[in-house]
Amino acid sequence: MNIGQASAASGVSAKMLRYYESIGLLPKAARTEAGYRVYSAKDVNTLRFIRRARDLGLSIERIKLLVGLWKDRERSSADVKRVAQEHVTELDARILELTAMRDTLQELADACHGDHRPECPILRDLEGGAQAAASRADLPNHVGTPMRGAAEQQRRAGA
Known part of the structure; x- marks a missing residue:
């Protein structure tokens, strides 16, 4: 499938798809004789994985790590859990910060x-x-x- 079809099937914009390719998050696409990118069902599945990870707020670095773990059938689930737990800890800290900001602004607005x-x-x-x-x-x-x-x-x- 071409880049537009892969984008539609994965929910990842064509621009982001090219970016993920450029940083090595997605393997370089095969090319037609005319130079157009061609994506496989496996590529689209990887893009969906990346999209879901981004939806959960994971950084590109963590997504790279998780994609590698996902493809490694010899990996331990403990490695995957560690990455997720680190992100949860960071999210908890951000939630506390945002809650404190919201509470302060609400107090000021109330006053x-x-x-x-x-x-x-x-x-x-x-x-x-x-x-x-x-x-x-x-x-x-x-x-x-x-x-x-x-x-x-x-x-x-x-x-």
């Missing part, structure tokens, strides 16, 4: 009168957050910023 007055706790909080971030950048030993002043001198002196 906002939402009327004709200019006073807005949402904007005040965002402004305060920007000021706090700027203040933290000036603190010595702040994560992600270089040490300054006395703390830097002590570090250089080996104290």
Whole structure:
């Protein structure tokens, strides 16, 4: 089947199909004499596998690993489970972060009168957050910023 047919059968766009080929996630397609790509039922099955993995939010690196495990009939299911569990752990962390963000925004929205007055706790909080971030950048030993002043001198002196 041609690229359009493979795309329709797998649910993966032709653009993504070419990309997956270029990064080695899908083997290079056979070509007709005219140079058109030709995909097999096996290729479409692999594309469906990739599509489902992407739907579950797996990274390309993890999908490559899973495709390799899927094709390896000697592999242990424990290897597959480990990859899935790592992703679940990352999803749990993201869920916690998103929940905290949602709760904060909901509290701010609840505190906002939402009327004709200019006073807005949402904007005040965002402004305060920007000021706090700027203040933290000036603190010595702040994560992600270089040490300054006395703390830097002590570090250089080996104290």
